[in-house]
Amino acid sequence: MTSIVSIQLYLFKTTIIGGYLLSYDSPLIILSSLFLFLLFEKMNFYSSFINACSSSALSIYLIHINPHIWGYFKEGVLSLYNISPDYYGCLLVFLYLLVIMSICILIDKIRLKLTPMNNLISIGNIVWNKISTII
Numbered sequence: 001m002t003s004i005v006s007i008q009l010y011l012f013k014t015t016i017i018g019g020y021l022l023s024y025d026s027p028l029i030i031l032s033s034l035f036l037f038l039l040f041e042k043m044n045f046y047s048s049f050i051n052a053c054s055s056s057a058l059s060i061y062l063i064h065i066n067p068h069i070w071g072y073f074k075e076g077v078l079s080l081y082n083i084s085p086d087y088y089g090c091l092l093v094f095l096y097l098l099v100i101m102s103i104c105i106l107i108d109k110i111r112l113k114l115t116p117m118n119n120l121i122s123i124g125n126i127v128w129n130k131i132s133t134i135i
Contacts, residue, residue, distance in 0.1 A: 052105065052109075053101075053105060055108075056104065056105045056108040056109070059104055059105075059107065059108035059111070060101055060104040060105065060108070063104045063107060063108075064100060064104060073100065076096055077093055077096060077097075080092040080093050080096050081093050
């Protein structure tokens, strides 16, 4: 529901109210974030699918917010919404976002296979030891 309202507010952000309601310090965004946090705080998930998606959340964010990709991403969302600016358009946007999320998860899983964690942990330990000796 929040994403549907956000998409509609984004399209009408030329008004003062629409532009403010989409900012990070907007009361609606803060309340929505707080509500979602409290909703999921008490839930216990034991699903490999949910764990796989949640472990790639940072990668999803970093890939789609990349300045080289963001323009194409935004253009795709707006063109799908312009096809049909009603619930069908919102459904198309949701499916598009689901495909983007799946591609980002796939990229992250390939990255994890190509980058062994042992090497990263040992590099992290070396850096930490150097910092500890300096301090």
